[in-house]
Amino acid sequence: MAGISKKCYRPQKENMEKLHYYCLKKSKYLKKFLEKYQVEYKEDVYLGCYYFELSDANQAYKKFLRYFGIYLLGEYPQIQNHYSEEEMQGAEWFVLECLVEKIHVDDRWKDMIMKCPYRANVFRREGYRHKKQIQELRVDSMERLKKRRYFCVTNARLTNELFCNETAKEILGTNWIGLEYWHIRKKNTDEIIPEFYQMYFQKSLPIESIVCNKSVSIVKCPKCGMQRVYLKAGLLSGISFIQIKKEMLNDTSVYYMPITLDKKCIDNYDLLIISRKFYQLLKKYRIDKGLQYEPLQIIY
């Protein structure tokens, strides 16, 4: 039986099957791969993409990561872990993600301070290890939200700014520690976009609250020593390995968790962390269409 192995001391959650949804640019190699491993896919002719899902229990998943993992760096993989209703009900903290892209920002760097430049070896691409937003975001354009949608994100990959409309702001309220509502401005005119806000998560999850394990560790920026959480399994499945100590957290706070997918702190991302209280509020008023939650493992 698969369960009886030297790994059986690990929490069961780590062995849970997860489905990963992908939308990747079509190519003959990808097509060949999907056909070889009999992965069902759909083609989107307008976007030129293949849609497919892979279970990490499937042999093809590992092979897929090995051959195509590099293409995923700039993509938003849609991960859907199979959490039961019970697990969702029992969870106390969640990673919050929004899948609705409505705001376009080409160049956000004026609104940020950036530290610790790097040049990655493989791609020779330049970047910064730390970016911190210091003023209201200037955006190029914004599409209207569909009916009964309250939240959205930008088109930029590997950034994680969350936006909401006036209704959501009123429902959620201003009493959350670490949550600020910032105006958004139009880039060319500097005008404030009315009734729309960035939900600025300004409080980092205390680094001491992270439990290090086989898949999660703390790494230091080689230049300035700033600490980040390193997810060895990548963003794809790494979130389910994160364990946090309850005593450090306050359920009327929201936090961001700075993570990296690289030991040298090169690929950075901020996870948005919310408590059960926050989650319940979203559910109660049914304003969470387009939002996705991943429960975090809590250690007492």
Ligand SMILES: [Zn+2]
């Ligand atoms: Zn640094």
